[in-house]
Amino acid sequence: MTGVPPGEPMTVTAGPAGTAAACAAEARGVAEPPPKGGHGEAGLLLQVRGLSTDFAMKKGTVHAVIDVSFSVREGEVLAIVGESGSGKSVAALSVLGLLQPPGRCVAGEVLYKGRDLLKLPKGEMRDIRGNHISMIFQEPMTSLNPVFTIEDQLTESIRLHLKLDRRAAVKRAVEMLRLVGIPSPEKRIKDYPHQMSGGMRQRVMTAMALSCDPDLLIADEPTTALDVTIQAQILALISDLRDKIGMAVILITHDLGVVAETADRVIVMYCGQVVEEATTEQLFERPLHPYTLGLLRSIPTMEDTEATEPLYMIRGMVPNPLHLPRGCAFAPRCDRRRARCAAEQPALIEVEGRKLRCFLFEPGCNQAATALSPESAQAGGAVRRADSEVAP
C-alpha cells in the first residue's frame, strides 16, 4: 500500500480531532488548496479537479462526468470502478483530451505535473500522450488497425515518440512483445491483428501503450473481454511493470475482484459522480457508501458453503442519464434513503481519510451506524466509532 506523502491535501489522518475538523470543512464541499505552480505536490503525478463532461444531444444533455476529482501519485495504481454507463471511459478520455463531439469538458482541470492538460495546445497534448501518458482502450480490435501488421503499428509509434530509426524501433518492438509474453515475437510481429487471439491482441495493445515508457498508464477495462487465466496474466504483467519501472496506473474496471487484487486506491463512480474514495484495504474491509456495499454484496462469493441463498440485490436500475434524479443519484435504489436524499444532492465529504457522497455520513447525521454491513461485527464496531467521531 502506498504511504501518504506529507502535504497531500486530500488526506486527513483518521484521528478524532482531524476527522471532525475535516468533516466540518468538507460539509461545504471538498475543499482543495489552489493549484501550485511548477510541479505540484511531491509525488503527485496527476490531479483531476472538478472535471465535468457533457454530451449535448437532441433529446437533452447527458452529464456523463460530474465534478470528478481524484489524484494519482507516482507508482500508484488507482482503480476507477463502476457499472456500465457510470462515466469511467468518458472521464479517462477527457483526461487525455480524446473526447469526440458532442462530448465536451465543461469544467475542471487536469493537472499533470502541475500543467493543466485541458488548456494545452493540440501538439503538446500529443507529446504528452505519446511520451508521458498512454492508454489501453476498452476495445482492442477497434484500436488496432486491421490493414497494418503489428510491426507497422508498433514501430510507427515507437519511432514517432522515441525518435529511433527503423531498425532500432523494430528491435524495441520485439523486446516489448516479448515483455508482454507473446511467444516467438520475431515471427508474430509480422501478423495482422485478426491473426491473433483476443488475449494476444490485448497484449499487443499493452505493448504499444508501454513502448514509450509512460509515467502513467490508463487502462480501460484491459481484461474484460478476456478469459480469467489470460486476465490473470495481463494483470500480473501490469503490476510487474509498475514495480519494475515505477509507472503509475489508472485501472478502469467494473470487476471489484480485479480492484481488490490490483489497486492501491479506489474511486467508485455512479451516474457520473464519485460516490466513494478509499484505499483498497479500507474499501473492502469496510465499504461505507450504500452503493458500494450493495455492489459488494451482489457478487456471488467463493465461500465454501453448500447452501445457496438468494444473492443480495440492489433493486431497480441505473437511471436514464437524461433524467437523473434531483437528489442523490442513488436514492431511488437505496434502502437507507431518507426524505432529504430525494430532494438534495449530497456533497463529497471526507470521513476518516476517505471520501463519501452520502448524507448518512455528514456531520450531525446519526444514521451512519445503520449504514454498515450487518454481517460484519468488526465493521459494526469500527463504524460506531466513526459515528461518534463525526457526530458533534
Add this chain to the structure above:
Amino acid sequence: MTEPLLQLRHLSKFFVVERSLLGRTISVLKAVDDLSFDIMPGETFGLVGESGCGKTTVGKMLVNLYRPTAGRILYQGTDLTGLPARERRRYCRDIQLIFQDPYASLNPRMTVGDIVAEPIRVNRLLPRDKVDDRVGYLFNAVGLSANYRNRFPHEFSGGQRQRVGIARALAMEPKLIVCDEPVSALDVSVQAQVLNLLAELSVQFGLTYLFIAHGLNVVKHVSDRVGVMYLGRLVEVAPKRDLYRNPLHPYTKALLSAIPVTNPAQRRTRILLEGDVSSPIDPAPGCRFAGRCYAKTGCAGCACDTQLPELVEVSPGHFVACYLHPAVG
C-alpha cells in the same frame, strides 16, 4: 433411483474448415469432442470453460440447432439423435435455450409481447384468446410489468431484455433450459437480479438447468454439479463442493486460482498459465491441456503428449481426465 433427465454419450461436433486453396487438405475443428455426462431432474449442471472451448456448441446440439457429428443425446431415455427430423422436433419444446447476448437475441422489429407470444402461437400451445393472458402471466413471472408488452426490445435495458428472453423460453413450458451465459453481459447488480430470478423459476416451474458460464463464482452460486471443459473436452466433473474444495485437474486448479476475489481469505495461490489456449483445429495428439500444463513434468514418461486421457470416476461422482491421477490411463 431417479433416472437422469438427460444423458450425453460420447457427443462430438466437428466442423470442417478447409484451408488450402484447392480444398484438398481438409482441417477439422473439434469444437466438442467425446463428451459424456448426465443431468438429473431438478438439478442445475454448470458448464464452465474459457472462450471457444465448445460450451455454446454443446447447448446448440441439445436444442437441435446443430446436428452432432457423433454420439447420442438421451432425453428421458429416448435417443434424440436417432430420431427422424419431424419426431426430433417434438422434443424441442422440452429443451429451451436462453442466449448469451440479450442485445442480439431478440428481434428488434417485434414488440416484446409478440416475442413472448410467438412460440405459443406458432406451436398452437393455447387457443388464440388465451394467449394474451398467458403472456401477461409470463411477464409477471419474470418480473416485468405486463404494461411493457407493446414496447420494442431497444427500449429495454440488458437485464430487462434477458427477462424477455427467459419469458420466451418459459412460454414453451420446457423441462430443461440451457442458459448460455445468461448474465455475462450484465452488470453485477443486474446479474444478481437475473440469477435470483432463475433460481425462483426453477422452483416454481420445476425446471432443470444446464448453466453455461465462464465465471466460476457465478457457476458456484447456481450449480449443483459442475463440468469443466477445455478445448472441446470435459476435463473434470464433480459435485460443486468437491470441485471447489478439492479440484483435481491442473486446469481446474489454475482456473479457480485465477478468479479475482474481494475477500482475501478466499484467495488461492495463483497459478499463472503460460501462453494462450491452443487451436481446436487439428489438435495435437495427447492431452489438450498439455501445451500449457504446469504439472506435466510430475509424471515423467506419461502419455500426456501422445494420448488423450479419458474421463475417469476417481471418487463417487468426481470425474477427472488427467494422467496425474493414478486411476486415469
